[in-house]
Amino acid sequence: MNGINNINKNNKDTQEYFSRFRIPSGCAVFGIVNEARERFSGQMVMDGISVMHERSNGLGGGFAAYGIYPEFKDDRAFHILYDDAEAKRQTEDEIALSFKILFSEEIPTTKISGIVNPPMIYRYFLKSKGNGDTFTTEEDLIVDFIMHVNRDIRGAFVVSSGKNMGIFKGVGFPEDIGRFFKLDQYKGYLWTSHGRFPTNSAGWWGGAHPFGLLDWSVVHNGEISSFGTNKRFVSGFGYECTLSTDTEVITYLLDLLVRKQKIDIELIHLVLASPLWEEIERMPEDNREILKSLRILYGSALLNGPFSIIVGSGNFMYALNDRIKLRPLVAARKGEYLFISSEEAPIRKVCVSPDRLWHPDGGEPVIGIVRKEEIKKDMKSAQATQIDEKPERLVKIGIVSLNKSQGDLNGFKIKAI
């Protein structure tokens, strides 16, 4: 029954241990997506994030990359950190129980002066044995498995668990982490990155951004003052905030709203950064009803306090600012490319003259949806490391076709409906 001692489910020390890492942090976020699903090297995103060196203090950096494991496209790719062999052994036993390991290896890294005693970092390509019962989906099983590992196996931490994607993060400046993981050799159609500025010393590889769960990856700049409310809201739907970091709770909110509650990604900003009542009152009748209902039901999912987040998932990149825009967020488009950044400079670094560059309003999402079909053309020179000034040059090498007008998919204001 409702015994006092199991008031908070997870055992005391893990929550204690991890919660020390909920470090309020100012930071840098940067993301690029190619809506034509054309894969490009990690170098571009590394160049971008490095411009914002000042926005982080070297205690955390990371990347999420989508489309990097084409050969295991339909299988789960787990990236796991271990403090020691014992943690690795226990975790691998647990994995063996629920998954068939297709292939596993230590993630190749190179020695970088900026990166100090990294943990053991392994990746596993798995097929779930599907021995869940009819009710819980495969994803639910994986979510429970990850929470079990992160919470109960000391020294093990599942960093990412998506398909054809992976998260590379740790303690250090983002560009060092990029070079440490040799991300320039990976090619993906969607990259997000993050440089962290935690305000106290305890750097911890698991605590860096992005935070991953299933295909989700979230990087976040800011501090969610509604964290307690959001955390309790998701706990009501079975999500256990082990790290109690903002990104973790945002990720669970996204998973809950999009995957479980099946709310269309284009409505998500109406929940996470819902318009103000005074705006709602001025809307036409049917919109007012929708927004009132969303606010009544999902009030506790509202992210309050300053934030700018970039969410990666298998087929879209989603960026959102808090509803009164207390954190910077810039977006730009260049042909099939959508750039999102904390500052304009990184965008200009990787794409000197974008077709369009704008500052989204508070609560106005920027969505880059990656089209389903593969671009058949084999892109030999896929090394679009630097899109130089003259767009025509780009056209010649066939990376970007300018005729398609991406025009106004620049995110939308609900007022526009």
Next chain:
Amino acid sequence: MKRIYIQEEYCIGCRLCEIYCQVKHSKSKKIIKAFKEEMVDILPRVLVEEIGYNSFAIQCRHCSDAPCVEACISGAMQKNKNTGVVTCNEDKCVGCWSCIMVCPYGVIKRDLSGKKIASKCDLCIDEEIPVCVQNCPNEALKFMDKDAKEKNLVGNKGG
């Protein structure tokens, strides 16, 4: 012209209006001094009537067609043309009590403390709000210009 109105249902019969009216018309204007030293002479110009739980405070209505001004044989009782306040000029009043004879509200009293004169409410002209209204603990007494309100509704009611 602003006048004093009462909401009978909220008059609690505490008589603070009378007390503060006495203080206002005392020499010292200080409540303890007024009551301890001048007690016998100060007449309140407002009067509280009470039976059981019904009570109300009543004072001069400064009628626009004042019977007391009509009946005053010495010209002491005058209605000021612009403020509309009816006051008794104490130098001219000889205490013939004709005003008491005709005032239908019975709110004029005989002031026998010095020279016999009529004592009545002067609407505390030198105060922002008459002291009886100021000190009614239950806001039963109100000081407002009903005409102003009704003027735009009904038009000038004056004769």
Next chain:
Amino acid sequence: MALKLKQSEFEIERDQNKCISCEVCVRQCSNDVHEYDSDQDTIYSDNSKCVGCRRCEALCPTGALKIRNREDQFKTNYNWTSSHLNNIYRQADSGGVLLTGMGSDRPYTIYWDHILFNASQVTNPSIDPLREPMEIRTFIGRKPDGLEFEMKKNKGSKEGLKNTNIRLKTRLSPQLDLSTPIMFSAMSYGSISFNACRSLAAAASEFGTYCNTGEGGMHKDLYKYANNTIVQVASGRYGVDTDYLNKGAAIEIKIGQGAKPGIGGHLPGEKVTEDISNTRMIPEGTDAISPAPHHDIYSIEDLAQLIYALKEATNWSKPVGVKVSAVHNIAPIASGVVRAGADFVTIDGLRGGTGAAPQTIRDNVGIPIELAIASVDERLREEGIRHRSSIIAAGSIRSSADVIKAIALGADAVYIGTAALVAMGCHLCQKCYTGKCNWGIATQDPYLTKRLNPEIGTRKLLNLLRGWSLEIKEMLGGAGINAIESLKSNREHLRGISLNDRELAILGIKHAGEAW
């Protein structure tokens, strides 16, 4: 007649230099404490009759009166305090149940005063409610498990909402729409005067929140405020008919009250005037004794039946909630009530007020509201049903800080009862059951009820709501929150001070000094 040993609780000091024998105190005291002696032109006072309501002190034009608590009634004894002795003296005389009014005045820990609220510094900016919008609009009612949308994208290639028409398929059940998370608690016409009821109703409707009829039914002159009135259905079913049910904005089934958990209500016959008998639909002058259990609710499923019966009776057009007092098993009880279909659950804590209740029950039965909300919120979360209905905290909310803490501990909104009475003039003399309230609130005596001018009452209540709402906005802004939804059960913004670990654990908050 045997000597009455009960000591007088108060001592009246009259400063003869200041007393001008104006007899205001004589007229104002309904307990006949003061008496004017015309030959000596002085006023004498009888300490034994004084209940300490301070009406005379307030109205004395020269401030000549001081009403002192008499500390020296007995030889100091921390076990046998003067209240115990006096109680026994009274009971030895009366042989009956010792009644009292208002909420418990015993020195149990007041958790509100042991909880501190957060504020943003450096890492995230606080929000200035004077410049930025600050939203404290609150909805009370049942919520579905999810929302279903029908998204029909128009033909055009462009995505984005501009050319998608969206239709909301789920229909939300009716909600109460509060402009501030504060409502006026249930106080029946009968225990308090009509003027008090009217002030509460007028203030609620003008401010855009709700008042509660309590067990007394709704007086026809207050029908015009029905849209802002929650009508209560108590075990006595006073004044309950379909018209009454359909009039209110919501229906609250009263199972219990914080001040007297487990027992019914008692309105002494002499307070049942003709007007009250019409409103309550009971014969004039009879004692209105509402039975302890509803005689048609002996278990949770009966409650479920009553809830659906009421919803049917009002053709599902308004929220139907349940008010329970905070007792030891409040968490599972609340869970049961939510599952029984209640749209909101009102939880009334140990210190909740009352017009009349046995003193020993008021002071010893029930648990503090702070612990009740925390454990109920936690329990409903664990069962995944917290979102289904709203929790309203009642039982001694004394300031806007209490409101903030109640919401942060998990309540959706709060009821204020005693605070509203105090705003209208109450001085907590705890003698409401005598019906001689000198402030014109808990009385039906026309000589006393006139003393509460509803225009003043309404204004004071509006000011209280306005003041508290502004303060709530200031505190929210200080913590970097601009919507009340983000405060609900946001216990990360609370810290305990001089509380032990068990209390912190129950409240689900860290101790002051601990960071994230």
Next chain:
Amino acid sequence: MKSKNNNRKNNKTFEDNETIDYLIIGNSAAGLAAAESIRELDRAGEIIILTAENYLNYSKPMITYFLAGAVNLDMIHFKDEKFYTDNRLDIRLNTRVKSIDTNKMFLITDDGKRYEFRKLLIASGGRPIIPKIKVVGAGSFDFIDGTNYEKVGGIFTLTNLEDAIRVKNYIEKNDIKNISILGGGLIGLKAAEAFLEKGIDINIIELADRILATTFDREASGIIERKIKSAGSNIYRNNTIEEIYIESGKITGYKLKDGRKMECSLLIIAVGVNPDASFIESGSLDMVKGIIVDDHMRTSVKNIYAAGDVVEGPDMLSGGKRNIAIWPLAVRQGTAAGVNMAGRNKRYGGGFFMNSVELLGIPSISMGITNIGEEAEGIEVLRDFDADRNMYRKVIIKNNRIIGVILIGNIERAGIYSGLIRNEIDISSVKENISREDFGIIHLPTDYKKHLVVGEGIEV
């Protein structure tokens, strides 16, 4: 209807030979009230006021206060100089009217001047009645009457300021200690009030069985008589003066009807007042004792109005026309006359007798019809009599309306009764409270009470 010639004469001084818009005879309560209300409605019309007296203005009831020293000459006026200039009133002192031609609308004054008028108001007030009394020992004449009483030293009337000044001087010059007053009515008692105030003993000779017979009943008069007697003065009831003894041109004494001879060095004749309408040729205006007027103060001749003590106007209580010579009614009649003369319409709602007099510290107020008792048909009387405290309260009710009140000693809030009479309020529901000593508004019938408590005050 604006008078025709107002544009020409704006504020030019008036030549005598032009027709005067408004001519007013009488400079007292009625005359000045009329002048004020005319000016308020007709900014331009020319107004001339004629007065036989030599004073700017004074109020007749005040002369006894002057005599008693309570007010001096420069304070006796009730309208100051500014009143005349502000309202542009042309006042002509020492101008007594000799005759009026009501057909050709002009009048002639003593000095032979002729005044043509468009509208005339007669507000000449009242004149004292001088009975014919046999004189013994004077030699030059064997009786006195209205024409020759002034020739005898020590005989005066007391109805105007001139009288009061001469009496005051006579008393001071001859150091008079005792004064006889023929007539125990209002004027006699008013005079008595003044002399008692100055500590002079008085003998009142009253024809009726009690003083103030017209306004007090036996009990009320009893209280006052006892007080006067206890103050060392005496009252001779059912009596009058049969003979007056005069030596060397001064009165020395008189003989009463009952044969007693009295010494007397100063006699005040105060047997009554009649309307002062001698200058009106009989038959030119409907008259009895006073000029008959309707409820708009119009006399029988168009454009000629009358107001004040000189008229017999509508009497509210008896329904007929009566001469009620009291100050408040004179003012109200004057105002009504003025409004009607200026072309507007104002009805004079009729009046009833009222009087307030304070004798030797006992205030008394009487109003309406007071000296009838239960014996009269349909009359009900509520009494509250406390002889030793000199308190008396009598309320006379006829078919549930108050028609008369006498208050002696406690005159607090007396006006509430006058309000009840004036508004003809049915007091059947509150009869038991009517004669309470602390009678107040709270005891009134609910509607009337509501009007007084919550109402605005008396509107025009």
